[in-house]
Amino acid sequence: MANKQKKKQAKKAAQQAQQNAQNAVEIQLGSPSSQSSAPSPQPPQGLRNRQSPQQAQKVVAPPKIYNHEIILNALSDAGYHRARVTSLSLYDRILGGICWAMSMSYPKPKGKQWWFFEEVDGAKKNDKERQAEITQMMQVKSDIHCNLNASNHDILNMNPQVVGPLVDFVLARINNMVLDKNAFFSWSGLFVCRYDHRPTFLEEHFYALRTFNLNQYSDAIRMLKFDHSIIRDDWVTGRQMLYEYANYSRTGRRTFPSTVVDGYEIVRRPNPELVSAAVRDKLDILMDTIMNSLTERTHENVLAMIALVDELRFAVRLSQIEIRFYQECGAFHKMYSQFHDEGSAFLKTNAIAYEINPSDPIKVTECVEDIKERFQILNKYLLGNEIVEKQKRSRNLRQNYDEYDPLGYYHADNSHRADVLDKEVKKLQLRATLCNEIPKELDPVFEAYNNLQKKKEDSFPEPTEEHIGLFQDIDYALVDDITFLMTSVTNMLDELDQLPPIVDKIDYDFRQATRAYANDCHNILSDWYWKARILKEERRNLHRKMRDLRMDAKIVKHKIYFAKPEATLLMKLNGVLNSVTHTLKRWETESMEFKIDWASKIADKEDREAKEAKIKEEKRLQALEDARAAKQAKVVKSNKKGSGKKGRFGKRH
Known part of the structure; x- marks a missing residue:
């Protein structure tokens, strides 16, 4: 008994679950049979x-x-x-x-x-x-x-x-x-082509903008598709719009003519010149026929739907967005043309700048400082070693003492020798003084060179307000405004859901027509959303390229501007350096310690040259020996190869 009761309860629960599922399906479908008791x-x-x-x-x-x-x-x-x-x-x-x-x-x-x-x-x-x-x-x-x-x-x-x-x-x-x-x-590819004719550029962009990216108008499948010409016409009222959608759902045919031009032409926005008033009047007449046959509740619901479409003002807002697309594409074409023109001019200027080899301020400074340091070292040596040594010898000679002549064979000449040493001391003292004075000849030219380098560095081009202002003319709000309009479409659907329950089949058809209209609006905006993002990114990329190109052009012009004065100062500085260096090398060679070092360097150089000559001769002899051996091996190989061949009248011996 308990088992039978449990089976009955299970069967009843299953039937109840099935009925709940059926009710859920009917509510979701919104079928006319359940509309009196089910929500919209x-x-x-x-x-x-x-x-x-x-x-x-x-x-x-x-x-x-x-x-x-x-x-x-x-x-x-x-x-x-x-x-x-x-x-x-x-x-x-x-x-x-x-x-x-x-x-x-x-x-x-x-x-x-x-x-x-x-x-x-x-x-x-x-x-x-x-x-x-x-x-x-x-x-x-x-x-x-x-x-x-x-x-x-x-x-x-x-x-x-x-x-x-x-x-x-x-x-x-x-x-x-x-x-x-x-x-x-099909949209982004248009931004990488050069268009010399501005109208052609805008026509092709508008064709790509107004045509759905996902081949909505492809003829791959044979069918009479609905096009969105009526959505774009701001002369069409909500009554006409809903009738067109409802009529298409019943018949599969359009009353409003298509203004999407077949072929590769611009898709123009419908206007009174393209769509006559007679077409809209016909839609009004047909809609009046339907409205006159509606019940009072259905009539109120349909009027509410018409109000939702009219309040959305989608065609007007869409055309406003379209104008901004037009302005952005036009601005892109203008800058793209400027970019190519300035790029061509930059290539010519850069070819001139490529031949310029500017000096290295660091190496020039090191060279000048090295010369000055060598003069200071020579000055210290003259004052601290050579002059002191000669003065000491002069004093000793005048006292009849010469460490190099302990037996005094040349005492009679000591006075004369001391006079010679005194003259050499005066000469070296003058040279030591000149060691401090001569490097100062470099200072005016070197200072002028440094001032030019400082001016060159201070005037080096940097990003200015002009470069930063390039990005300010981009319509950054275009993407956000498209998103806002998409939100308005969604809000219209929310208001549609809040209408009174469905009354009859006609009421249901017009609700479906309103949803279809909202869905098409949403699809257009979704397609434009991505195209607006691509357009914004392409404009930003072009602005970056233009900014970098103009910066590079300024750098090249800056380089050319300073090339001539820098070369003039560098030649003058180089002449002074050559003169000073020649004097320095001569004095270094004439000084005692430097003379000894010079002799040592010459000896080392001679030894090094002798070793290099010996190595070179050994390599030459080895190369001759290798060539002789290779030649001998080639002769032996040729003889072996020839001995194996048959001659004209028999075997070769």
Whole structure:
């Protein structure tokens, strides 16, 4: 009895859990059948979980429960507009989205075009064509290293538990592509080219700016995609905007004409010249027809949605941001042209400066100080040794004492010899005095040289306010303002969630249209966010290059400016140094101690030269011997080789 009661309780708990899960699914779907008792539906999962670009690397874990509505919302949030078209089959909406997401990073599987077309305008696909589409998708799935288990049968029947993880996988690849700066080469690559024609530069940048980076308008897959021309038109009201989105979801067709020009032309902002007032009037008439058929509660909800779109003023704010892009790109082109012109001039100036060999102030100073020091040493030697010695000998000679003539053979000549020594002493005293005076001849020229070097060092170019001010003209707030507008879009969705509960199917369709509009706005801003960051970084890099180039140009001009006066002073200083050095060497040689040192140096030099000559002769004889031996070996080898050959009439002997 107890066991039966436990089984009943377990069965009842399981039924209750199943019912709770079913209610959760219905609430999440926002189906019309549950709208009277369930709260308003949450925004699409992909947009509600959308991260800011700074946090885009974090991947949100997929929900545990998949259904077709969640999958379609995820594809729609990623920018696949055909997922919103209710007139298409579930197969076309989901498989088309998977193929579209794969084509972002895999535009031509196996070198071929994607094989996929929608069942529109009476076109029908048979089972063979469906299997061909699925087979191609499965091959690409394997090529992109997706290890999720999926069979052709599951894809054909759109099993949500199989298709859901696959959709999450391919959409995650798109997010990773957005984070890869190389994926924006269609935008960043324009900043490395030289454009002589400014309008061409701006046209190509605007084409790259207004076209989605992730080939939103690629023709790789045949389908009628929704374009964002109406979003950019600031003449379109919220009524017209919501009707266009709701109508596209029902029919898959656009009422508002596309202003995205096919081909490599500028994508211009819609204006009255491009889109006639008749088109907007037509949208108003069609919207009035719908509004007149609404119930009072639905009418109030739709009016609230229209107010949200109008209050956002997205087209006006987007065009303001676009103008700032225009100004930044124009400023980049102007500086880029200046950079190349100044770079060409710098190369010519640098070629002149390359031939200039400036003097080394340290070596010049060492040379002058060495000369002065040698004069001081000679002065000390003359005063402390040689003069004292000669004076002593002169006194001894006058006292008839000569240590070199102890026997006094030459006493008669002592007076004369003393007079000669006295004259030599006076000569040496004068020389000692000149040892202090001559180095002073270097001082005026050397002082002028040092003053020039000091002036050269003091005037060496340094970063100025001009170089620092280069960075002040960058629009650093552009990225932040785009982020702020993205926040406004998110806030609009929060206000949409606070509207009264859904009343009927039309109310639900317009809420989905509002979300689709907000999602497209968010996708445009997300794309522009990364392009604005790249633009700011490119401008900063160009400013750094310009700053460095101008600094290098100033340094080169500074070098050329001081080259001539420095060379003049250096030649003058060199002439004085040569004259003084010649006198110094002569006096050093004539002095007794220096003469002895000189003789010793000469003897050492002669010995060294003799040894070097002997070594050189030994090497010469050894080389001759080696050459003789090599020649002999070559003759022997040639004889051996010749003895083995046969002559014309027989063997050679």
